Amino acid sequence: xxxxxxxxxxxxxxxxxxxxxxxxxxxxxxxxxxxxxxxxxxxxxxxxxxxxxxxxxxxxxxxxxxxxxxxxxxxxxxxxxxxxxxxxxxxxxxxxxxxxxxxxxxxxxxxxxxxxxxxxxxxxxxxxxxxxxxxxxxxxxxxxxxxxxxxxxxxxxxxxxxxxxxxxxxxxxxxxxxxxxxxxxxxxxxxxxxxxxxxxxxxxxxxxxxxxxxxxxxxxxxxxxxxxxxxxxxxxxxxxxxxxxxxxxxxxxxxxxxxxxxxxxxxxxxxxxxxxxxxxxxxxxxxxxxx
Amino acid sequence: xxxxxxxxxxxxxxxxxxxxxxxxxxxxxxxxxxxxxxxxxxxxxxxxxxxxxxxxxxxxxxxxxxxxxxxxxxxxxxxxxxxxxxxxxxxxxxxxxxxxxxxxxxxxxxxxxxxxxxxxxxxxxxxxxxxxxxxxxxxxxxxxxxxxxxxxxxxxxxxxxxxxxxxxxxxxxxxxxxxxxxxxxxxxxxxxxxxxxxxxxxxxxxxxxxxxxxxxxxxxxxxxxxxxxxxxxxxxxxxxxxxxxxxxxxxxxxxxxxx
Numbered sequence: 001x002x003x004x005x006x007x008x009x010x011x012x013x014x015x016x017x018x019x020x021x022x023x024x025x026x027x028x029x030x031x032x033x034x035x036x037x038x039x040x041x042x043x044x045x046x047x048x049x050x051x052x053x054x055x056x057x058x059x060x061x062x063x064x065x066x067x068x069x070x071x072x073x074x075x076x077x078x079x080x081x082x083x084x085x086x087x088x089x090x091x092x093x094x095x096x097x098x099x100x101x102x103x104x105x106x107x108x109x110x111x112x113x114x115x116x117x118x119x120x121x122x123x124x125x126x127x128x129x130x131x132x133x134x135x136x137x138x139x140x141x142x143x144x145x146x147x148x149x150x151x152x153x154x155x156x157x158x159x160x161x162x163x164x165x166x167x168x169x170x171x172x173x174x175x176x177x178x179x180x181x182x183x184x185x186x187x188x189x190x191x192x193x194x195x196x197x198x199x200x201x202x203x204x205x206x207x208x209x210x211x212x213x214x215x216x217x218x219x220x221x222x223x224x225x226x227x228x229x230x231x232x233x234x235x236x237x238x239x240x241x242x243x244x245x246x247x248x249x250x251x252x253x254x255x256x257x258x259x260x261x262x263x264x265x266x267x268x269x270x271x272x273x274x275x276x277x278x279x280x281x282x283x284x285x286x287x288x289x290x291x
Numbered sequence: 292x293x294x295x296x297x298x299x300x301x302x303x304x305x306x307x308x309x310x311x312x313x314x315x316x317x318x319x320x321x322x323x324x325x326x327x328x329x330x331x332x333x334x335x336x337x338x339x340x341x342x343x344x345x346x347x348x349x350x351x352x353x354x355x356x357x358x359x360x361x362x363x364x365x366x367x368x369x370x371x372x373x374x375x376x377x378x379x380x381x382x383x384x385x386x387x388x389x390x391x392x393x394x395x396x397x398x399x400x401x402x403x404x405x406x407x408x409x410x411x412x413x414x415x416x417x418x419x420x421x422x423x424x425x426x427x428x429x430x431x432x433x434x435x436x437x438x439x440x441x442x443x444x445x446x447x448x449x450x451x452x453x454x455x456x457x458x459x460x461x462x463x464x465x466x467x468x469x470x471x472x473x474x475x476x477x478x479x480x481x482x483x484x485x486x487x488x489x490x491x492x493x494x495x496x497x498x499x500x501x502x503x504x505x506x507x508x509x510x511x512x513x514x515x516x517x518x519x520x521x522x523x524x525x526x527x528x529x530x531x532x533x534x535x536x537x538x539x540x541x542x543x544x545x546x547x548x549x550x
Contacts, residue, residue: 001420059414059434066411067392070293076392076417130386130497131423188496189423191355195375196491196505197309201359206372209319209351212344215428219419283494284425287353287377 001132002219003277010054011122012270014083015144017046018115019152021090025112027103028158036097042155044087047115051083075128079121086114119148126276133187134180134280143169143176147240147269154244154262163248166265170241173272177233184281184291194286205289221285225278232275240268293391295384299403302474303441304381304502305461306481306490310509311468314354314374318460318469322350322378322439325459330444331409335432347430349439350378350460373508376469378460379426379439380493380501381405387418387427387438396436403475403502404443409435423497446471474502 020043023029024036031039055061068084070077090111096102123144126135146169153162191205192198225232244261251257281291326349327333336346353375359368381398385405388396395411396418398404407418412435419427419436427438442458445451455462461469472481481504484490490504531539 057416059416059429059436060412063393063411063413066394067413067415070392070394073293073389074392076390076415080392125390125417128390129420131421189494193494193496194423195355195373196493196507197355197357197373199507200357200371201368202357204356204358205353206356207354209316209353209377210348214345215347215419215431216425219416219429220425282420283423283497287425 001277001280001282002222003225003274004057006053006056008270008273008277010050011144012050012266012273013046013053014050014122015119015148015269016151016155016266017043017048017050018083018086018118019148019150020155021047021086021115021152022112022149023152023156023158025090025093025108025110025115027105027108028156028161032097032101032103034098036094039156040090040094040098043090047083047087075121075124079118079125082114082118082121086111086118089114116145116148119144130187131283132280133183133189133283135276136187137176137179137183139172139176139179143172146172151262151265151269154258154265157258159248159253163245166241166245166248170237170245173240174237180279187283189283189286191286191289194283205287208288216284217288217290220282221288221290222278223290225275229275229279232271236268236272236275238268239264240272241265243268293388293394293396295388295398296400299383299398299400300475301402302381302383302502303402303404303446303472304474304481304504305378305441305458306470306472306484306504306506307376308468308470308484308488308506309373309375310488310506311466312352312374312376313466313468314352314372315465316352317463317465318376319348319350319352321459321463323348325442325445326437326440330440331407332430332433332435332437334437335430337431345431347428347437349426349428349437350376352376369511371508371511376460377424377426378503379405379441380424380499380503381439381441383500383502384498386421386423386497386499390417390421392417402473404441405438406440406443407436407438409433412436423494423499424501441471474504 024039024043055064058064067077067080071081089107093104093107093111096104120141123141127140129135146165150165150169153165191203195203197203243264247257247261285291323334334347336344338344355373355375356370357373358370361368381403385398388398388405393411393413395408397406414429414434416429419429427436430437445458446456448456457471461471470481470484472479474482476482485504488506490506492501493505
């Protein structure tokens with residue numbers, strides 16, 4: 001799959017932002033007034049910034065509001081609704097904390113649930129794709145949710161929780177890599193089923209339908225990232241999980257070091273997210289004899 | 292509405308005969324022509340006369356080489372070339388429809404045709420992700436998703452002569468490899484063709500239940516495996532007389548090896 005920068009920025013930043021909003025909704029950290037204000041600003045900048053970035057890859061961003069209508073069948077529609085609901089509820093809860101020093105906790109719990117719901121609906125957009133076997137498994141939402149919570153805990157300054165969640169998210173990310181590697185072969189889709197010619201013999205592409213490239217090849221057959229997959233996985237794993245955990249466990253706490261841990265984590269998650277797209281193979285490539 | 296209808300009154304679709312298709316791409320061109328001049332946004336090209344031309348097409352013809360497995364009777368079976376036109380299969384369980392966030396993609400209850408309402412399409416591309424067949428292409432000029440309409444603006448068009456009221460690709464195919472009809476009617480031309488020739492679903496494991504059916508190539512003729520020239524190379528006369536006989540003897544007398 002083509003690793004579109006707008007979608008990578010969106011899923012990385014929004015995941016982090018909604019993770020932080022989840023913790024703020026749960027009252028972790030227990031802050032009011034100006035401290036609460038700045039925590040909420042960080043959460044909103046990340047969450048809304050990511051959502052805005054996601055509209056850049058649309059052919060017609062001015063019609064994006066129509067995407068709220070099809071929640072009965074579409075995960076993308078559900079994501080839009082969940083995101084707006086989470087942002088509205090958390091704004092009310094935040095206003096209570098910032099302006100009235102009031103903790104309207106039920107509202108906070110609702111906002112936390114909606115924030116996590118947004119991350120879940122995002123992940124289901126990918127997990128539902130039967131056409132991309134590497135994504136089509138329950139581990140995909142597990143990865144998105146644990147990554148969002150780990151990043152959120154890190155931003156919310158919940159050190160113990162952050163260490164636990166980073167280890168968990170790291171383990172699940174590793175699992176998605178290992179399980180994902182064999183997913184295409186296990187899906188049972190190959191050139192023989194794609195063309196229906198398997199009953200005659202072994203099928204290979206003889207001539208493509210067009211001499212140049214096209215939308216399908218640009219969008220679905222991205223091969224550049226795959227050959228560096230192992231190196232990128234190492235970089236992503238070190239930056240996103242190992243380094244932040246080591247900083248939190250071994251070094252005395254300081255805001256500067258926490259910032260290093262956060263930046264390292266974000267860089268690692270962005271690398272892993274780039275790979276999430278670049279490594280994913282769509283079955284349509286089979287029609288071109290490619291993967 | 293992007294929920295799929297529970298059933299459709301008709302199941303309009305195509306039968307594509309892989310035995311007959313000669314790979315001439317006439318269907319590709321007639322499709323591009325009709326759908327650029329009619330329903331919806333035109334199918335644009337980018338850098339059409341430059342070094343790196345690309346464009347939107349709703350129908351494309353692949354060509355495959357198929358190598359049959361060796362058997363004891365046929366240790367070296369010949370590979371076959373098979374031309375393979377591919378367009379939207381108008382699936383009964385169309386995954387492209389349910390993922391659409393705006394309701395732009397829909398499957399018609401009356402005839403099962405899958406269409407895009409371009410005024411509602413935001414160009415997110417998710418339907419193209421969901422389609423295993425590569426039947427949808429995002430038009431780079433218009434920013435909306437394009438797909439085969441089964442020439443919905445031809446098949447019901449009373450301004451056209453009766454014989455033209457079928458999809459442009461079917462109308463133009465010089466080999467008669469494409470057939471259009473209603474699969475919900477078991478007695479229709481396409482239903483009978485598909486039943487007789489063992490029509491197949493593409494990627495059945497994807498669970499899309501495609502309406503369009505592909506007819507597999509018929510088994511190839513078997514050439515008997517012997518040297519077809521052998522009968523003509525045998526000596527015409529074992530004991531030649533006359534001039535040939537004299538020449539034979541004379542040449543034998545010259546020292547050296549003869550066959």
